Amino acid sequence: MKRLILASASPRRSEILHAAGIRFTVRPTDTDESVPEGTPAAEAVSLIAERKCRAAAAAAEMPAEGDEVYILAADTAVECYGETLGKPRNRDDARRMLAMLAGCGSAVHTGFYVIRLSDGASAGGCETTYVTFDGMTDAEIEDYISTDEPYDKAGAYGIQGRASLYIPGITGDYFNVMGLPIHAVYALLRDTFGVSMTEFR
Secondary structure (H helix, E strand, C coil): CEEEEECCCCHHHHHHHHHCCCCCEECCCCCCCCCCCCCCHHHHHHHHHHHHHHHHHHHCCCCCCCCEEEEEEEEEEEEECCEEECCCCCHHHHHHHHHHHCCCEEEEEEEEEEEECCCCCEEEEEEEEEEECCCCCHHHHHHHHCCCHHHHCHHHCCCCCHHHHHCCEEECCHHHHHCCCHHHHHHHHHHHHCCCHHHHC
């Protein structure tokens, strides 16, 4: 029997896996997400994803004989004008991020990492999607940050919610912008571990 553990409390990541018909268990970890100053965004999310995955693996029980358990972790950041934008600290920070993003392009990076508990085999990757924002008026920014939507999301916006009004297009994986590049994760499990996502159903 094959089981998947998602080391993330993100409701978007759970939503993506559920929509793909994947059976999994959520077991988030409290992991240090700091990286050295100047670390490129794509490298930073990859490092953090691996750190989350290894912490979850260390806390997990070894599988019973005949079972295969896989830990999946991910981390997402938005990059704009060379600055890495994580989750906003407060309303002012959300306003600053959206003012940066409005009227320009940005890159969304998601690092992901998988560990097989039985033998410690592991692999990871990073997916990048380019997002174009329309200009936003001050009133539109204020209206958006008055909702709950920006505050638990990298870059202070959710493409699947109200922010969709201001995003005319993307280049790359839509689900990556939500926080989990499901195709890239599937390809990693299939090509590296020889596991089909259908085996977690």
